[in-house]
Amino acid sequence: MTSDITLFVNPAAGRGRGARSAQPAARVLRDAGFSVRTVLGENASDALRRARAAVAAGTGALIAVGGDGVVSLALQATAGTPTPLGVVAVGTGNDFARALGLPVRDPAGAARAAAEALKGDGGRPVDLGRVGETWFGTVLASGFDSRVNDRGNRLRFPTGRLRYDVALVAELAALRPVPYRITLDDGPALSVEATLVAVGNGTSYGGGMRICGGARMDDGLFDITVVGPCSRSTLLRVFPKVYRGTHLDHPKVTVHRAARVRLETPAGTDGGTGYADGEPLGPLPLTAETVPGAVRILGAA
CATH class of the missing domain: 2.60.200.40 (Tumour Suppressor Smad4)
Known part of the structure; x- marks a missing residue:
């Protein structure tokens, strides 16, 4: 497993919680020994393009920071690939994170859980739905x-x-x-x-x-x-x-x-x-x- 991982951030999620949550999440991951690169996008299509590029380049994990919208984009980039997905759920709904028992509105706790999984079992495989080329989690x-x-x-x-x-x-x-x-x-x-x-x-x-x-x-x-x-x-x-x-x-x-x-x-x-x-x-x-x-x-x- 590479120690280089990617934070995929929606800065507008949860009325700005996405931007505020990226720093404590990154700090926890770096303290755990990972090299962290942050990816933003000018819009949804640009963000998805950048996330897919990070996955194609071999990032050790994609960590989505935001709400269900950024998780949806992250699923399009990671589904069907060996790249694991972490979720720092700080949006309004956070239904995907809640369904999987992940920390909600606790960026440090969510990042810690992701780091422990990366060093341990590598994450839990879960099912997704697919309509054509579009994946969905909830x-x-x-x-x-x-x-x-x-x-x-x-x-x-x-x-x-x-x-x-x-x-x-x-x-x-x-x-x-x-x-x-x-x-x-x-x-x-x-x-x-x-x-x-x-x-x-x-x-x-x-x-x-x-x-x-x-x-x-x-x-x-x-x-x-x-x-x-x-x-x-x-x-x-x-x-x-x-x-x-x-x-x-x-x-x-x-x-x-x-x-x-x-x-x-x-x-x-x-x-x-x-x-x-x-x-x-x-x-x-x-x-x-x-x-x-x-x-x-x-x-x-």
């Missing part, structure tokens, strides 16, 4: 929650998380089920009406919403949560349960397990954009497959 979302994302991304005011609260209220007013065709592995297509369909490699999205609360990242399977047609009042009653994962017991909720899933909506139906790890993938149809042990994560429980 959840692929479609339906109501993806339409909230779409609307929120179009709004110029208000800013921050309030923008998505406004988008949520607007989408509730227009709530409607979507006709889906869901194909699990090589089985027959299921025709269902659904408020949303979430494909979980990990358990949560949106900063702790355990939409796929039973998902595991080492079993080679997705948990696919289907929320059937429901009224606005039902959705509002069930929504708070998502943070505990107890929504899975509701009669409107069905969970399937499969290694590959295809989501389709009929021609002329607005199924919205699919989002994975909070990043847009594009409109349905989409096919996702699990890739067992696609990346090694440093310090994962």
Whole structure:
């Protein structure tokens, strides 16, 4: 193992926590005997290009400093390679880190866990989802929650998380089920009406919403949560349960397990954009497959 490792930093994550967290993380890694190089990017595509270049050059590890957005970019660079990934989770949601029992908003602790893993077992192999050439670690979302994302991304005011609260209220007013065709592995297509369909490699999205609360990242399977047609009042009653994962017991909720899933909506139906790890993938149809042990994560429980 080379002692040269790369910090992959999103300085804007968590309202500036990314920039503030890089220094204590780097200090811990250097104190552990590693040579640390920091990579930033002018934008997401430039950052990804630089991260891939570091991996191709043989860095001993890529350590992502930021939130789920920078982790998503880091997965594109490390998945399917022998380069392990460390996560210094200091963003707003940190769902990937939480699912793996990694320290959250503790840059020194996260860096220490990564250093110990590099000197020890080299990290834990975990599964990832893949849609085409795009990898994801947590959840692929479609339906109501993806339409909230779409609307929120179009709004110029208000800013921050309030923008998505406004988008949520607007989408509730227009709530409607979507006709889906869901194909699990090589089985027959299921025709269902659904408020949303979430494909979980990990358990949560949106900063702790355990939409796929039973998902595991080492079993080679997705948990696919289907929320059937429901009224606005039902959705509002069930929504708070998502943070505990107890929504899975509701009669409107069905969970399937499969290694590959295809989501389709009929021609002329607005199924919205699919989002994975909070990043847009594009409109349905989409096919996702699990890739067992696609990346090694440093310090994962």
